[in-house]
Amino acid sequence: xxxxxxxxxxxxxxxxxxxxxxxxxxxxxxxxxxxxxxxxxxxxxxxxxxxxxxxxxxxxxxxxxxxxxxxxxxxxxxxxxxxxxxxxxxxxxxxxxxxxx
Amino acid sequence: xxxxxxxxxxxxxxxxxxxxxxxxxxxxxxxxxxxxxxxxxxxxxxxxxxxxxxxxxxxxxxxxxxxxxxxxxxxxxxxxxxxxxxxxxxxxxxxxxxxxxxxxxxxxxxxxxxxxxxxxxxxxxxxxxxxxxxxxxxxxxxxxxxxxxxxxxxxxxxxxxxxxxxxxxxxxxxxxxxxxxxxxxxxxxxxxxxxxxxxxxxxxxxxxxxxxxxxxxxxxxxxxxxxxxxxxxxxxxxxxxxxxxxxxxxxxxxxxxxxxxxxxxxxxxxxxxxxxxxxxxxxxxxxxxxxxxxxxxxxxxxxxxxxxxxxxxxxxxxxxxxxxxxxxxxxxxxxxxxxxxxxxxxxxxxxxxxxxxxxxxxxxxxxxxxxxxxxxxxxxxxxxxxxxxxxxxxxxxxxxxxxxxxxxxxxxxxxxxxxxxxxxxxxxxxxxxxxxxxxxxxxxxxxxxxxxxxxxxxxxxxxxxxxxxxxxxxxxxxxxxxxxxxxx
Numbered sequence: 197x198x199x200x201x202x203x204x205x206x207x208x209x210x211x212x213x214x215x216x217x218x219x220x221x222x223x224x225x226x227x228x229x230x231x232x233x234x235x236x237x238x239x240x241x242x243x244x245x246x247x248x249x250x251x252x253x254x255x256x257x258x259x260x261x262x263x264x265x266x267x268x269x270x271x272x273x274x275x276x277x278x279x280x281x282x283x284x285x286x287x288x289x290x291x292x293x294x295x296x297x
Numbered sequence: 298x299x300x301x302x303x304x305x306x307x308x309x310x311x312x313x314x315x316x317x318x319x320x321x322x323x324x325x326x327x328x329x330x331x332x333x334x335x336x337x338x339x340x341x342x343x344x345x346x347x348x349x350x351x352x353x354x355x356x357x358x359x360x361x362x363x364x365x366x367x368x369x370x371x372x373x374x375x376x377x378x379x380x381x382x383x384x385x386x387x388x389x390x391x392x393x394x395x396x397x398x399x400x401x402x403x404x405x406x407x408x409x410x411x412x413x414x415x416x417x418x419x420x421x422x423x424x425x426x427x428x429x430x431x432x433x434x435x436x437x438x439x440x441x442x443x444x445x446x447x448x449x450x451x452x453x454x455x456x457x458x459x460x461x462x463x464x465x466x467x468x469x470x471x472x473x474x475x476x477x478x479x480x481x482x483x484x485x486x487x488x489x490x491x492x493x494x495x496x497x498x499x500x501x502x503x504x505x506x507x508x509x510x511x512x513x514x515x516x517x518x519x520x521x522x523x524x525x526x527x528x529x530x531x532x533x534x535x536x537x538x539x540x541x542x543x544x545x546x547x548x549x550x551x552x553x554x555x556x557x558x559x560x561x562x563x564x565x566x567x568x569x570x571x572x573x574x575x576x577x578x579x580x581x582x583x584x585x586x587x588x589x590x591x592x593x594x595x596x597x598x599x600x601x602x603x604x605x606x607x608x609x610x611x612x613x614x615x616x617x618x619x620x621x622x623x624x625x626x627x628x629x630x631x632x633x634x635x636x637x638x639x640x641x642x643x644x645x646x647x648x649x650x651x652x653x654x655x656x657x658x659x660x661x662x663x664x665x666x667x668x669x670x671x672x673x674x675x676x677x678x679x680x681x682x683x684x685x686x687x688x689x690x691x692x693x694x695x696x697x698x699x700x701x702x703x704x705x706x707x708x709x710x711x712x713x714x715x716x717x718x719x720x721x722x723x724x725x726x727x728x729x730x731x732x733x734x735x736x737x738x739x740x741x742x743x744x745x746x747x748x749x750x751x752x753x754x755x756x757x758x759x760x761x762x763x764x765x766x767x768x769x770x771x772x773x774x775x776x777x778x779x780x781x782x783x784x785x
Contacts, residue, residue, distance in 0.1 A: 204656070211614060211659040212621070212639045213652055223653075229715050230657055234603040237673045240680070247675030248682060250534075251490040251504035251731050253755055257537045259530035271397040275625035284623055289635045 198231040199224065300325040301460050305369055305517045308463070312360045312368055319352035319360070319368030319412070326370045326414055330461045336784045338436045339446075339456035341375050343415035344382055351412050366524055367410035372456045372465035375416040376423055376499040377508065379403055382413075386499045387431040388421045390620050390627045390646035400497020401532070402466060402508050402525040409524055414462050417452030421648045422617070423468055423501045425449050426476055426720050429711045430650045437707065438481060439779035440745055444704040447477030450511070454481040457511045458779055464512045464521050468498055470505045471605050472699075472724025475736035478511060479699035479748020482738045482777065484518045484765070485511045489756045490731035491536035493522075494529030500616040502609035503534075505728040514775060515737065515766040519543035522758065541759055547766045552587030554764065556580070557692035561598040562723055569702045571742020576698045576749045579739040582771055583696070583764075591692055595684040598726055600677045605725035606718055607661045607674035613651075614658030620646065653714065682730040685752075694760055695752040698723060699736040703745035723750070733758045737765045738774040744782070746774075 204224045208214060215223055250256075269282075278285040300322055303311070311317040327345055334340060348370070355368040373379060376386040378396035380403075385391040399407065406413070420430035428436045428451025436451045438444040439459040446455040450467025454477030457465050467474040469487035478485025486509040493508045500506065510521035523544065528537040558580065563573055580590050622628040622642025629641035647655070661670035688695065700723060710716050727734045732755055739749035753761040769775055 199660070203660075207656055207660045207663060210663060211655050212618075212636075212643050213647075213655065214640050214644045215652075223656075226653070226714060227656060227660075230606070230653070230718070231660070233715060233718065234607050234657070234661075234670065234674075237600060237603045237607075237677055238669070240597070240600055240673070240677055242673060242676035242680070245676040245679050247672055248678040248729075249504070249675050252534050252536075253731060256533045257528065257530075257535065258533055267397050272624075274397055275394055276623075277628045286623060287632055287634055287638055 198235060199228050301329055301463060304514050305366065305463055305520055308369055309365045313362045318356045320349065320356055322368070323348050323352040323370060323412060326462060333459050333461060333781070336437060336442055336781060337439055337455050337459045337461070338434050339417055339452040339459065339461060340372070340415045341385060341387065341418050341433055341452070342383055344413060348412050348414055355410050364409055365520060369411055370414045370462050371406060371411050371521070372414050372417050372453060372462040373403065374419055374450050374453045374465070374467045376419060376468060377403060377466060378497040378499065379413065379416065382416065384416065384499070385433070386422050387419045387433055388646065388648065388651070389432045392627065394625055398497065401494035401529045403497065405525050411524065417450070417456055417465060419452055420449035420650070422499065422613070422651050423449040423470055423473055424613070424650050424654050426472065426717055427705070427711065428452060429707065430648060432648055435707060438704045439781055440482065441704070442781060442783040443706055444745070445480065445707050447480035447704060449473040451477050453511050454478055454483060454485065457481070457483050457513060464510055464517055466508055466525070467511055468506055468508050469728065470502045470609055471728050472721045474509045474511065475699050475724050475734060475748065475750055476721070478736040480704035480746065482746030482774070482779065483511055483513055484515055484735065484737050484775070485509065486518050486522060486735040486758065487727065487733060488522060488526070488758055489536070489733040491534055492733070492756065492758065493525050494527070494532040494535045496529055496531040502612040503616060504612060505609055515762055515769050516544055516547060518735070519547060519762045536756065538756065543759055543762050546759070547763050549763055550586060551583060551764050551767045554588045554694070555692040556583055556588050556590050557593035557688050557695040558590055559593055559595045559598070559688070559695055559697055561595050562697035564701065569742055571740070572698045572701065572703065572747050575740025575742065575747040576696065579749050579768065580696060582768060586767055586771060593688045593692060593695070595688065595726065597677065597680045597684050601681060601726040601729060602718060602722055604674040604677035604681065605721070605729055606657065607670050608678065608729070610654040610658035611661050611671050612658070614655045614662065617651070617655055622646070650714070678729045681726050685730045685732055689754045694754070694764060697750055697752065699748035699750040703742050703747060727752055731755065733761060735761045735765055737768060739768070739772070740774060
């Protein structure tokens with residue numbers, strides 16, 4: 197096994213995902229196979245090879261740094277589920293009020 | 298000949314000389330969709346009212362004889378945002394998401410008067426190779442309705458193959474245009490990274506994603522790429538060099554061209570022999586047209602799958618962080634605090650395959666695994682890219698099968714992610730290298746279409762279209778019509 201259920205739970209926490217207790221076992225097994233597949237890269241000698249992190253071989257092209265109104269504030273709020281006084285309304289950030297923080 | 302059997306050029310000609318109106322074409326499109334959609338299931342949404350209104354408007358203004366695509370229909374993959382029209386990426390996460398702007402490609406099509414017919418089904422967030430990962434519906438292959446159309450752009454491919462629309466747009470991160478094109482017997486182009494603006498394409502793997510056209514003929518495909526290409530100041534990775542007319546010189550043939558045949562892409566012992574046989578026969582056709590065939594090697598090909606799944610998933614895990622239930626998208630009910638809102642919205646809104654990729658990506662980027670996974674994959678990517686650069690010193694383009702099998706049965710592989718991932722073995726290296734590749738029909742194996750991909754140098758789509766056109770003119774695979782086998 198390249199990974200175990202504890203690792204899966206840890207990674208899920210990082211990714212802000214959760215799995216039901218009964219799903220974890222199967223999911224871990226599936227993930228383990230995939231990780232074994234991608235770990236075939238270990239066979240490859242990459243000594244001294246620079247990584248490629250971008251899709252472009254040409255240079256990146258930047259526009260002039262000038263503000264331009266493309267979408268209004270009202271439009272941007274169209275897909276917001278709950279709002280109040282021009283703000284997005286969400287549940288309380290901390291459990292049990294400030295004392296629970 | 299039915300209206301929708303015509304090429305875009307022929308339709309344009311009839312619009313100009315008054316034999317047809319744009320409204321008649323659009324009505325024919327929606328009639329055909331009505332007739333076939335229950336079997337095919339390509340569309341997630343239709344914009345009939347808007348489309349007919351736009352057609353009338355164009356008819357009234359009169360067709361501009363120099364604007365070849367004006368008044369003609371196109372379908373759009375549902376991960377390309379369309380202002381005022383729900384765009385879901387086939388995810389519950391975006392079920393009610395109505396974009397407030399158009400993607401650059403959509404803006405460009407609107408400007409020239411192409412008419413959007415509707416939004417096409419896909420694998421959720423473009424993750425998959427069968428369209429079975431759609432949260433909303435099953436899309437079927439028009440050649441055999443018990444088989445998948447491929448994916449992730451399965452709706453875009455099925456709609457064109459079924460004759461519902463002459464052309465459509467898809468996106469390709471690891472084969473998502475070429476594989477469905479191969480499975481449904483049509484033409485699908487993944488342009489060079491940077492050729493087409495990604496602004497308004499819902500991001501999956503940002504260093505790999507490209508939008509490209511589907512069509513029944515090579516020239517129709519080139520016409521659509523002409524329309525959507527070009528530098529966009531809203532996408533800093535878009536290419537600011539020249540955009541050629543991809544149809545110019547398309548009929549010049551392949552005489553004297555050198556075609557590379559990468560030996561790693563030909564599995565003579567493959568379980569489906571019809572694929573390699575069809576592509577070998579196609580190479581003979583190219584030889585008879587005056588091209589020279591040269592065997593070449595892309596030695597790092599076998600590292601394509603591991604490198605791709607690490608890079609694409611890592612980029613996805615980062616890109617999909619934006620879906621947090623706050624500003625747009627699915628929001629879970631009954632949560633007690635902000636963290637629960639994030640976790641529950643994401644866990645309820647994303648499907649299993651999307652979660653799998655986010656998990657793999659997060660793992661590959663996490664402390665302790667970054668060097669062995671993400672960094673190593675980036676290095677493998679360099680070697681894969683160099684493989685292509687090296688062979689292109691000697692040959693004009695490459696020819697290889699697009700897929701290792703023809704379209705498989707719906708439900709046949711979906712529970713086996715490993716088999717699904719390995720199916721992308723012939724398409725992902727192209728995305729890692731950023732080079733262009735077009736899949737065209739080149740035969741049949743057990744009554745299902747076989748696709749062959751032509752892979753070119755960076756920004757040399759023109760040679761690919763020219764070579765694809767030469768093959769198309771010499772053969773009649775593109776004229777075969779799907780049988781809707783298994784349908785009523």
